[in-house]
Amino acid sequence: MTAQPENAVVVEFDQHTPEYRLGFPGIGHDIRSKCPVAFSPSHGGYWVVTGHDELTEMAKHYDLVSNEHDLDGSRRGYEGISIPSQNQSSAGFLEMDPPEQLAYRRVLNPFLSPAAVERWRPLVEDFTRACIDDHIESGRIDFVEDLANVVPAVLTMAMLGLPLADWVIYCEPTHAAVYTPPHSPDFPRVREQSMAMAMRLAECVAAARHDPRPGMIKALIEGDIDGSPLPDEGIVSTVSLLIGGGFDTTTSLLASSLDWLDGHPEQRRRLLDEDRLIDTATEEFLRFYTPAQGGGRTITADCELAGFRFREADRVFLSYALANHDPGVFPDPDEIVLDRWPNRHAAFGMGVHRCIGSNLARMGFKIMLGEVLRRLPDYTVERAGVVQYESIGVINGFQHVPATFTPGAREGVGVSEALVQWQARVDAERDEQEI
Numbered sequence: 001m002t003a004q005p006e007n008a009v010v011v012e013f014d015q016h017t018p019e020y021r022l023g024f025p026g027i028g029h030d031i032r033s034k035c036p037v038a039f040s041p042s043h044g045g046y047w048v049v050t051g052h053d054e055l056t057e058m059a060k061h062y063d064l065v066s067n068e069h070d071l072d073g074s075r076r077g078y079e080g081i082s083i084p085s086q087n088q089s090s091a092g093f094l095e096m097d098p099p100e101q102l103a104y105r106r107v108l109n110p111f112l113s114p115a116a117v118e119r120w121r122p123l124v125e126d127f128t129r130a131c132i133d134d135h136i137e138s139g140r141i142d143f144v145e146d147l148a149n150v151v152p153a154v155l156t157m158a159m160l161g162l163p164l165a166d167w168v169i170y171c172e173p174t175h176a177a178v179y180t181p182p183h184s185p186d187f188p189r190v191r192e193q194s195m196a197m198a199m200r201l202a203e204c205v206a207a208a209r210h211d212p213r214p215g216m217i218k219a220l221i222e223g224d225i226d227g228s229p230l231p232d233e234g235i236v237s238t239v240s241l242l243i244g245g246g247f248d249t250t251t252s253l254l255a256s257s258l259d260w261l262d263g264h265p266e267q268r269r270r271l272l273d274e275d276r277l278i279d280t281a282t283e284e285f286l287r288f289y290t291p292a293q294g295g296g297r298t299i300t301a302d303c304e305l306a307g308f309r310f311r312e313a314d315r316v317f318l319s320y321a322l323a324n325h326d327p328g329v330f331p332d333p334d335e336i337v338l339d340r341w342p343n344r345h346a347a348f349g350m351g352v353h354r355c356i357g358s359n360l361a362r363m364g365f366k367i368m369l370g371e372v373l374r375r376l377p378d379y380t381v382e383r384a385g386v387v388q389y390e391s392i393g394v395i396n397g398f399q400h401v402p403a404t405f406t407p408g409a410r411e412g413v414g415v416s417e418a419l420v421q422w423q424a425r426v427d428a429e430r431d432e433q434e435i
């Protein structure tokens, strides 16, 4: 709870409302023009940071701007990254401060470096092809359900060392958890689903202690903080975080980009014709849509940051999405300019919590987008069937983006068979490692 500070510029702002979704990104300009660090009385009161420079400055000070989430009363009452706070579970090391947070990152970094991520390129290519093959003869696909949900989820399972076919079990609870706002009547049910998923993951981690498959879960089990093993609850919440991070963000980026390209056929053509445009276009879609909209923080001591005074325990929302539309940094910020450069966007966050999965995200997105453009070049989105998330306050995404296109020929097996083939391949690699 943050009492309204004297002299603060007070604005009406709540990232979970339909007004925010409909008014994005214009709503940010209005707030920023009043003050780049304003105060919203919603959800018990919090500061909302929309200025790019102010956000960059604040994200540097992890000692004063904390991610901690005090679930067991041992961490000074801090409320973590969600506004309003979610007192049910922790978002793994995203809700820890250094040095604890860095112990987890150290374990995971080797799996997420550019070189490590390249190892998974064949899997991403194969499942992208398989998803398209399942639909290419019919001339109809839902870009979210049939492609963007599937490929990142199967990839995450593989990297964790979980059975690939289990992606289905985690998919819907993970998406529902981000698109269901706290005031929705569905919220209690969705929370139940998330708890059930966490329990299932706890069982998987327990089982992996006896029979670990190569992957990030095994590495976490073998990891340590100053010589002591990482605690069970830290491992389980981190696996949940990796599922959330891995599943929903790249999905949203692809859905948003394909939706935009539907309305801009000449830009779609350019992307197909100009090979190198995909790199700058990826950064521009990241900037413009900012799939992970921002993060909550707690101020640890009375202080002045970026020219603003804060008090201990104040809550703050770092809006990466609105900072990404700051006209002081991005000329014509509300235009998508596929060859925009430079593009110092904040879509992967800033500071010590900057996204650890950015290499993976970029690779997956570029492969999926490239294949859709190559194989379904004339797709048309069926507007009547498009469903955007009710709340984009956590993730700016879609539940459905259905499209039609001229039917084409298959190039290989579908998803069910690809799952069997890839599981056999992953198991064979595991057996080789054990010999």
Ligand code: HEM
Residues within 6 Å of the ligand: 081, 093, 094, 095, 101, 105, 112, 241, 242, 245, 246, 247, 249, 250, 253, 290, 291, 292, 294, 295, 296, 320, 346, 347, 348, 349, 350, 352, 353, 354, 355, 356, 357, 358, 360, 361
């Ligand atoms: C387009 C795709 C993605 C976007 C836009 C994105 C965005 C972000 C952002 C903004 C943060 C910082 C959150 C904050 O400061 O509160 C973050 C952190 C994180 N992301 Fe991603 N992410 C993406 C893909 C991924 C993938 C594929 C993974 C899977 C490995 C992943 C795993 C994580 C993790 C574990 C963190 C926490 C890092 C830490 O606290 O040190 N992300 N991501």
